[in-house]
Amino acid sequence: MKFIYKYDKLIIISLTLALGWLLSTTNALNSLVAEPTIGYEFKVDGEVWFVLESKDEIHRMLQVYKNSYLKNIDSEAQIRSISFKQEIEINEIEIKDQVLASVKEAEAMINENEVEAEYYTVVSGDSFWAIANKSKIPLAKLIEYNPEMNPERIWPGNKIMFRPADPKLDVTVTFQNTLLEPVEFETQYIQDSSLYASQRVTVKNGVEGEMYVTYDITMVNGYPTEVKVLNEEVIKEPVTRVVRVGTKRTLTRISRTNFGVVVGNLTSGFGYRRDPISGVRKFHNGIDIAAPRGTPVYAYTNGKVVTAGWGNMTGNYVVIDHGGGLRTKYLHLSSISVSVGQSVKVGQKIGGVGSTGYSTGNHLHFEVTKNGVAVNPLLYL
Ligand SMILES: [Zn+2]
Numbered sequence: 001m002k003f004i005y006k007y008d009k010l011i012i013i014s015l016t017l018a019l020g021w022l023l024s025t026t027n028a029l030n031s032l033v034a035e036p037t038i039g040y041e042f043k044v045d046g047e048v049w050f051v052l053e054s055k056d057e058i059h060r061m062l063q064v065y066k067n068s069y070l071k072n073i074d075s076e077a078q079i080r081s082i083s084f085k086q087e088i089e090i091n092e093i094e095i096k097d098q099v100l101a102s103v104k105e106a107e108a109m110i111n112e113n114e115v116e117a118e119y120y121t122v123v124s125g126d127s128f129w130a131i132a133n134k135s136k137i138p139l140a141k142l143i144e145y146n147p148e149m150n151p152e153r154i155w156p157g158n159k160i161m162f163r164p165a166d167p168k169l170d171v172t173v174t175f176q177n178t179l180l181e182p183v184e185f186e187t188q189y190i191q192d193s194s195l196y197a198s199q200r201v202t203v204k205n206g207v208e209g210e211m212y213v214t215y216d217i218t219m220v221n222g223y224p225t226e227v228k229v230l231n232e233e234v235i236k237e238p239v240t241r242v243v244r245v246g247t248k249r250t251l252t253r254i255s256r257t258n259f260g261v262v263v264g265n266l267t268s269g270f271g272y273r274r275d276p277i278s279g280v281r282k283f284h285n286g287i288d289i290a291a292p293r294g295t296p297v298y299a300y301t302n303g304k305v306v307t308a309g310w311g312n313m314t315g316n317y318v319v320i321d322h323g324g325g326l327r328t329k330y331l332h333l334s335s336i337s338v339s340v341g342q343s344v345k346v347g348q349k350i351g352g353v354g355s356t357g358y359s360t361g362n363h364l365h366f367e368v369t370k371n372g373v374a375v376n377p378l379l380y381l
Contacts, residue, residue, distance in 0.1 A: 039100060043089040044169065049109050050101035051093065057103055058090055065110050069171045069222050072147060077177035077217075085170035085220070110169060117165040122158040135162060144223065164223060173219045176230065183209030185238035195246025197302070198345035206241030209234060250301040251347060253381040260381055261298050261330070262353060262364045264291030270376040277360060285374035286329070286367035293334050293362045295353040299344040300328040300368075300380070308340050314365075315356025320344060325372075331365035332356050 040055045041048050052058055066082045073079070101109075120131065128151035132139040143151055145161040154160070185206035195201065211234040218226040251260025259266070268288035274281050299320055306327070307319035316333040334354025338344055355362045368377045 037095040039093055039095045039098065041089075041091050041093050041098075042106070043091065044086045046087070046089075050106045051095070051098045052101055052103070052106050055090060055092070058106070061103075061107055061110055062088070065169065066171055069173055069219070072222060073173070073175060073219070074177050077175045080174040080176060082171065082173050085172055112168050113165040114168050115163075115166040117161055118163040119159045120162050122154050122156050122160060124156045126154060126156070128152075128154060128160075131160060137162060164221065167221055170221055174217070175219075176214055176216055178212050178214045181211055181213045183211050183234055183236070183238045185209070185241055187241040187243055190242065190244045191247050192244040193247050195244060196248045196251070196345075196347040197246050198347060199246040201244045202241070203244055204239070204242040207239035209238035210236040249346065251298060251381065253378070259287075259289055259366070261300055261328075261366055262289050262291055262295060264289040264295060264353070264364065267363060270374075270378065277358075286331070286365050287377045288363045288365050290361060290363040291353040293352070293354055295362075295364075296349045297330050297333065297351050297353060297364055299346060299348045299350050301346040303328075303344055305338045305340055305342045305344060305350075308336050308338055308342075311357060313358045315359060316351065316354060317357075318350050320350070325370055327369045328377075329365075329367035329369070331367070332359045332363060334362075 039051045039053055040058055041051045042058055043049065069082070070079065120135065122131070128142060129139060132142050135142075139151075142160065142162075143149075145164055149158070149160065185208055187206060190203070192201070211232050213229060214231040214233075216226075216228045216230040217224055253259050257263055257265060266287060267290045268284055270284060270287055272281060273284050301322050303320040303322035305318060306321045307317065310316055314329075314331045316336050317329060317331045318333065318336055318338060319327055319329050321327050330350060332354055333351040333356065336351045338348075338350045344350060353362050353364050359365075366377050368375050368380050
């Protein structure tokens with residue numbers, strides 16, 4: 001009995017040990033079933049891209065990816081939203097037969113492009129303008145795609161982006177930015193009959209103003225798709241420029257000595273008179289105005305120079321055709337400052353007073369013809 005008892009005890013001990021082992025094994029097995037490995041699947045538009053162990057890691061990667069589209073935006077701008085065009089889901093799942101992705105693999109998938117960027121390599125003789133023409137890409141787009149390049153300075157070998165990459169995950173950024181911009185000044189014109197039509201006199205200079213302009217901008221994958229002006233706030237009004245504009249079509253006699261076309265003294269009028277050299281009474285087809293050599297001579301009104309040259313009687317002379325059958329002639333000039341075919345404006349200097357040709361002293365012989373017939377210039381001045 002004693003032996004049996006001992007034997008029984010041994011069995012009981014053995015049984016207890018076996019049971020203990022069994023229980024511990026079962027527990028381990030149980031825990032494997034009851035507490036499965038958890039992972040996070042990253043879904044884009046319903047399609048699983050990868051499964052990662054850490055949810056925080058996915059969020060971190062997405063944040064880094066989104067932020068990469070902020071790098072060209074003014075640091076002063078107010079970012080309103082950064083979102084994905086695609087629908088993103090991050091779901092907790094039990095890992096069964098899925099393969100966990102590494103962080104590197106997941107990052108590569110997030111950064112993958114559907115279409116890679118296209119580049120052009122500058123060759124000798126290229127210019128931004130020529131490249132735009134050649135590629136049929138608007139110049140503004142080329143400049144937009146290559147913000148770090150100076151369009152004035154490109155060199156053979158430079159890479160110019162023709163088309164940006166199209167990422168698989170599209171990022172839309174909306175932001176507002178307020179810039180200080182100039183306000184253009186306006187110009188007020190005052191008609192002034194004392195000035196010739198070609199003359200303008202600035203009475204008051206224009207000064208630009210200043211305003212804050214707030215833009216509302218949407219960028220997709222780093223490039224603007226919409227730029228709206230949200231608000232304009234003028235903080236400094238511009239100063240209007242004031243200009244007097246001449247209305248006078250022709251030169252006119254302003255005083256006893258200012259004949260418009262020249263300043264001097266009238267020494268001989270239009271009509272019959274005795275020639276001071278020959279003494280012969282003859283018809284004077286113009287007026288003579290004595291003035292020092294070199295005194296400026298001005299065009300009577302707008303017209304075209306039809307003669308600018310030399311004649312034995314006339315000396316250096318200029319004929320201007322004003323249209324409508326009206327011509328003016330300027331004789332005995334010391335110098336001529338216009339040439340045949342040239343258009344002249346009313347009051348424009350055409351030469352200087354002289355005594356060339358058949359002349360007894362420095363003077364301007366001024367002649368007006370209407371349809372080829374000499375008329376009294378004083379009726380026109
Ligand atoms: Zn004369």
